[in-house]
Amino acid sequence: MSAALANLRYDSPLAERAAKEGWIKWAIAISVALGAILEVIDMSIVNVALPHMQGNLGATLSEIGWVITGYSMANVVIIPLTAWLDERFGRKRYFIFSLVAFVIASILCGLSTNLAMLIFARVLQGLGGGSMLGKAQSILFQTFSKAEQGAAQAAFGLSVIAGPAIGPTLGGYLTDALNWRWIFFINIPFGIIAVILAVTFLPSDEMKDRLRKSIDWTGIVLMTAGLASLQVILEEGQQDDWFGSRFICTMAAISVVSLLIFVWWEMRVHHPAVDLRVLRYQSVAAGSFYSIILGAGLYGALFAIPIFAQNDLHFTAQQTGELLIPSAIASAVAMIITGKLINRVGPRVLITAGSLMTSAVMFSLATINPDTGASDLFWPLVGRGLGSAMMFLPLSIATLGSLPKHEVPAASGFYNLTRQLGGSLGIAILTTMLSRREAAHRAVLVERVSPLSHAAMLRVDSLSAFFQRIGASAHEAKFRAFSAVDQILNGQAALQSFDDLFRYVGIAFMLTLPLVLLLGRGTSKEVAAEAH
Numbered sequence: 001m002s003a004a005l006a007n008l009r010y011d012s013p014l015a016e017r018a019a020k021e022g023w024i025k026w027a028i029a030i031s032v033a034l035g036a037i038l039e040v041i042d043m044s045i046v047n048v049a050l051p052h053m054q055g056n057l058g059a060t061l062s063e064i065g066w067v068i069t070g071y072s073m074a075n076v077v078i079i080p081l082t083a084w085l086d087e088r089f090g091r092k093r094y095f096i097f098s099l100v101a102f103v104i105a106s107i108l109c110g111l112s113t114n115l116a117m118l119i120f121a122r123v124l125q126g127l128g129g130g131s132m133l134g135k136a137q138s139i140l141f142q143t144f145s146k147a148e149q150g151a152a153q154a155a156f157g158l159s160v161i162a163g164p165a166i167g168p169t170l171g172g173y174l175t176d177a178l179n180w181r182w183i184f185f186i187n188i189p190f191g192i193i194a195v196i197l198a199v200t201f202l203p204s205d206e207m208k209d210r211l212r213k214s215i216d217w218t219g220i221v222l223m224t225a226g227l228a229s230l231q232v233i234l235e236e237g238q239q240d241d242w243f244g245s246r247f248i249c250t251m252a253a254i255s256v257v258s259l260l261i262f263v264w265w266e267m268r269v270h271h272p273a274v275d276l277r278v279l280r281y282q283s284v285a286a287g288s289f290y291s292i293i294l295g296a297g298l299y300g301a302l303f304a305i306p307i308f309a310q311n312d313l314h315f316t317a318q319q320t321g322e323l324l325i326p327s328a329i330a331s332a333v334a335m336i337i338t339g340k341l342i343n344r345v346g347p348r349v350l351i352t353a354g355s356l357m358t359s360a361v362m363f364s365l366a367t368i369n370p371d372t373g374a375s376d377l378f379w380p381l382v383g384r385g386l387g388s389a390m391m392f393l394p395l396s397i398a399t400l401g402s403l404p405k406h407e408v409p410a411a412s413g414f415y416n417l418t419r420q421l422g423g424s425l426g427i428a429i430l431t432t433m434l435s436r437r438e439a440a441h442r443a444v445l446v447e448r449v450s451p452l453s454h455a456a457m458l459r460v461d462s463l464s465a466f467f468q469r470i471g472a473s474a475h476e477a478k479f480r481a482f483s484a485v486d487q488i489l490n491g492q493a494a495l496q497s498f499d500d501l502f503r504y505v506g507i508a509f510m511l512t513l514p515l516v517l518l519l520g521r522g523t524s525k526e527v528a529a530e531a532h
Contacts, residue, residue, distance in 0.1 A: 009203065009204040010024075010201075010203055010204060011199070011200075011204050012199070012200045012201075014200055014201075015027070015200055015201045015203075018201065024201065025143050025144055025148075025152075027197070027200075027201040028139065028140075028143050028201050028202060028203075029140060029143070029144075029152055029156075030197065031194065031197035031198045031200075031201050031202060032095070032132075032135065032136035032139050032140065032156075032198070032202075033136060033156055034190065034193065034194040034197065035095070035098070035099055035102075035132040035136055035194045035198070036132055036133050036136040036137075036156060037166075038102065038129070038132070038187055038190055038191060038194065039102070039129030039130065039132045039133045040133065040167075041166055041167045041170065042071070042106075042125065042129060042167070042187070043071070043072075043075075043167065044167030044168055044171070045167040045168070045170055045171035045183050046067055046068060046071075046171065046183060047068070047167070047168060047171065047306075048168050048171045048172045048175060048320070049171055049174075049175045049180040049183055050064050050065075050067065050068075052175055052179070052180040053067065053118070053180050056179075056180065057112075057114060057115045057118065058115075059115045063115055064115070065235070065236070065239065066115075066119050067115075067118060067119060067122055068235065069231070069232060069235040069236060070119045070120075070122045070123045070126065071122045071123070071125060071126040071129075072126065072231050072235060072420075072424060073123070073126065073227075073228045073231045073232065073235075074122075074123045074124070074125070074126025074127045074129075074130060075126045075129065075130035075133075075420055076130070076227045076228070076230070076231050076417060076420055076421060076424075077127075077130070077223070077224050077227050077228055078126070078127050078130035078131050078134075079130045079131075079133065079134045079413055079416050079417045079420060080134075080223065080227075080274045080413045080414055080417045081220070081223075081273055081274065081413070082094075082130075082131050082134035082135050082138070082409065082412075082413045083134075083138070083274075083275065083409035083410040083412070083413045084216075084272075084273045084274065084275075085131065086135060086138075086409050087409070088215075090205030091135070091139065091202070091205060092198070092202040092203065092204060092205050093205055094131065094135070095131070095132065095135050095139070095198055095202065096195060096198050096199060096202075098128045098129075098131035098132045098135070099128070099132060099191060099194050099195045099198060100128075100195060101124060101127065101128035102125055102128035102129050102132065102187070102191060103187060103188060103191035103192065103195070104124075105121050105122075105124035105125035105127075105128055106125060106184045106185070106187035106188060106191065107184070107185070107188065108120075108121035108124065109121040109122060109125060109181075109184040110181040110182070110184035110185045111181075130420075133416055134409075134412055134413045134416050134417075135409075136156055137156050137396065137400070137412045137415075137416065138408045138409040138412040138413070139202075140152045140156055141400055141401070141403075141405070141408045141412065142405050142408055142409075147343060154335040154336060154338065154339035154393055156396075157335055157389065157392045157393045157396065166328060168306060168320060168324065169322055169324065169325060170183070170186070171183050172316065172319075172320065174186060176316075215273075216266075216269055216271060216272055216273040218265055218269075219262060219265055219266050219269065219272055219273040219274065220273045222258050222259075222261055222262035222265060223258075223259075223262050223273065223274060225254055225255075225258040226254070226255050226256075226257075226258030226259035226262055227255075227259070227417075227421075229251040229252070229254040229255035229258065230251075230255040230259070230421070231421075231424060232251050233248055233251050233252055233255065233428075234421075234424040234425060234427070234428040235424065235428070236248070237428055237432070238428060238431045238432050238435065242432070263276065274410070274413070274414070275410040276414075278403075278407055278410045278411040278414060279414070281403065281407075281411070282518060283398060283399055283400075283402070283403075283519060284399055284400070284403070284411045284414070284415065286399075286515060286518035286519050287395055287398055287399025287400070287415060287519055288399065288414055288415050288418040289418070289515065290395060290512065290515045290516075290519065291395065291399070291415055291418040291419045291422060292418050292419070292421065292422035292425065293422065293508065293509075293512045293515070294391055294392070294395060294419065294422060295418070295419040295420065295421070295422025295423040295425070295426060296422045296423065296425050296426030296429065296508075297358065297362075297426060297505050297508055297509055298358070298384075298388050298391075298392075298423075298426075299422070299423035299426050299427060304430060304434070304498065304501055304502070305323070305324065305377070305381070306320045306323075306324075307434070308368070308498055309323055309374075309377075311494065312372075312491065312494065312495065313372075313373065313374065315374075323374055323377065323381070324381065326378055326381055326382050326385070327381040327382060327384055327385035328385065329385070330381075330382045330383075330384075330385030330386050330389070331385040331386070331388060331389045332389075333386075334385065334386045334388075334389030334390055335389045335393060338350060338389055338390055338393045338394065339393065342393065342394055342397055346394075347394030347395065347397045347398035347401075347519065348394075348398065348516050348517075348519055350390050350391075350393075350394040351390070351391050351394045351395055351398070351516050351519065352513065352516050353390055354386075354387045354388070354389070354390030354391035354392075354394070355387070355391060355509050355510075355512075355513050355516070356513075357383060357386060357387035357390065358383075358384065358387035358388065358391065358506075358509050359506040359507075359509040359510050360383070360506075361380050361383040361384045361387060361506075362502045362503065362505045362506030362509070363502070363503065363506045364380045364383070365377075365380050365498075365502040366499045366500075366502040366503040366506065367499070368495060368498055368499060368502075369495060370491065370492070370495065395519070396415070398519040399411070399415050399519070400412055400415060430501055430505075433497070433500070433501055433504070434494075434497050434498070434501055435497075437496070437497035437500045437501070438493045438494050438496075438497040439493075441492070441493040441496040441497055442489060442490065442493035445489045445492060445493055446489060449485060449489065459485060460478075460481045460482065460485060461481075463477075463480070463481035463484050463485070464477045464478050464480075464481040465477070467480045467481060
C-alpha cells in the first residue's frame with residue numbers, strides 16, 4: 001500500500017516527500033478525520049443552544065426545532081450520493097468543496113438575523129457535512145491496507161463516537177461564555193486547517209472522462225423526496241402526535257411511495273445515483289442492518305442521558321456536557337485497544353463483547369432512582385463508551401473492510417446512511433416511549449393516591465402542616481400539599497419511564513446479537529465468494 005501511495009500524483013512537495021518517507025497515509029487520515037469530527041460535532045452542538053436561539057430570533061419551540069431537522073434532512077440526502085459525486089467530480093476536488101461549503105455555511109449560520117436564514121444555512125451546512133462523513137471513511141479504506149484498517153478506522157470511529165459527547169459540552173461552554181453564534185464561528189479556524197491539510201496531502205484526482213455518463217436525475221429526486229420526508233417524520237413526529245397529524249401522514253405517504261419507486265428505478269438504470277447493487281455482498285447487507293440497531297441503541301440512549309440530567313438532576317447545559325466526557329475518553333481508549341485487537345480476534349468477537357457490555361450498562365442504568373446522582377452515572381457511562389467503541393470499529397471493518405476498493409465508496413455511503421437513520425429512528429422511538437411510559441406510570445401512581453389510601457393522606461396532611469407553619473392559610477396549605485404530591489408523582493413517573501427505556505434498549509441488543517453471525521469476517525476470500 002505504501003508503494004502504491006508513493007506512485008500517486010500529489011499537488012504539493014510536502015505530500016510527495018511524505019509519500020516517499022511513508023507517512024502520507026497518516027497525513028491523509030488526519031485530514032479526513034478532522035472534517036468528519038467537525039460534521040459529527042455539529043449534529044449535537046446546537047441542542048443546548050436552542051433556547052437561546054429561540055429567544056434571540058423570536059421563534060416558537062416548534063419553529064426552532066427545524067434548525068436540527070434541516071441539518072438532519074440534508075445529511076441523510078447527501079450521504080448516499082457521495083459515491084456518485086466522488087466519481088463525477090473527483091475524490092479530492094469534491095472533499096475540499098464539501099469542507100469549503102461547510103465553513104461558508106457555518107459563517108452564514110453565525111451571521112443569521114432571522115430563523116429562515118438560519119434554517120437555510122443549516123441545510124447548506126448539512127449538505128457539506130454529510131459529504132465529509134461519507135467520504136472520510138471511504139478514503140481511509142482506500143488508503144490503508146487491510147492489515148492497517150483497524151488503526152485507520154479507529155481514527156474515524158473516534159470522531160463519530162466522541163462527537164456527540166463533545167458537542168453538548170462545547171456548545172454549552174460557548175453559549176454560556178459568549179453567545180450561541182460562536183457554536184458556528186468555532187468551525188471557521190478548524191475548517192480552514194482541514195482545507196489546508198486536504199489540499200496539501202490528498203492525492204490528485206485521476207483524469208477521467210466523467211461527463212459522458214448521464215446524470216440520474218430521477219433517482220436523485222426520488223431519493224431526496226423519500227429520505228427527506230422520512231427524516232421529517234422522525235424529527236417532528238412526536239411533537240405533531242405522529243399519525244394523528246395530517247402533515248405527518250402526508251410525509252409518510254411521500255416517503256413510502258418515493259423510496260419504493262427509487263429502489264425499483266436504481267436497480268434497472270445503468271448509471272444509478274446510488275448503487276444499491278453493493279447489497280449483494282452479505283457483509284454489507286447484514287452490517288448495514290445491524291448499523292441501524294447500533295445507531296438506534298447508542299445514539300438513542302445517549303440522547304436520554306442529557307434529558308435525565310437536566311430534568312431530574314437539574315444540571316446546566318455545560319454540566320450535562322461534562323457528564324458525558326468520561327464516556328468520550330473511554331471510547332478513545334477503547335478505539336486504540338480495539339484497533340490493535342481486531343486482527344487477532346476478529347470483528348465478530350469484539351462486536352459480541354461490545355453488545356454484551358452495552359446490554360449490561362443499559363440494565364444498570366435501568367435502576368436509576370430519586371437518589372441517583374452524577375457519581376452513580378460515571379461507571380455506566382464509561383461502560384457505554386467502551387461498549388460502543390468495541391462495536392462501532394469492528395462493525396465498520398466487518399461491513400466494508402474486505403470489499404473491492406471500487407465498491408467501497410458506494411457501500412460506505414449506504415452504511416453511514418443506515419447509522420444516521422438508525423440514530424434518528426432511535427431518538428424518535430425513545431422520545432415517544434418516554435412520553436407514553438411516563439403517562440402510563442403516572443396513571444398507575446395516581447390510582448394509589450386517593451382518600452382511601454392511608455399513607456397518601458398522611459403525606460398530604462404532613463405537607464399541609466408544613467406549609468401552614470411557614471405562613472400559608474389552611475386552604476392554601478392544602479392546595480400546596482396536593483401540588484407537591486403531584487410533582488412527586490410526576491418525578492417518580494419520569495424516573496420509571498427512564499428505567500423502562502434503558503431496559504428495552506438492553507433487551508434489544510440481546511435480541512439482535514444473532515445478527516453478528518451474518519456479518520463478514522473481513523477477509524478477501526469471503527467477499528469474493530459473496531460477490532459470486
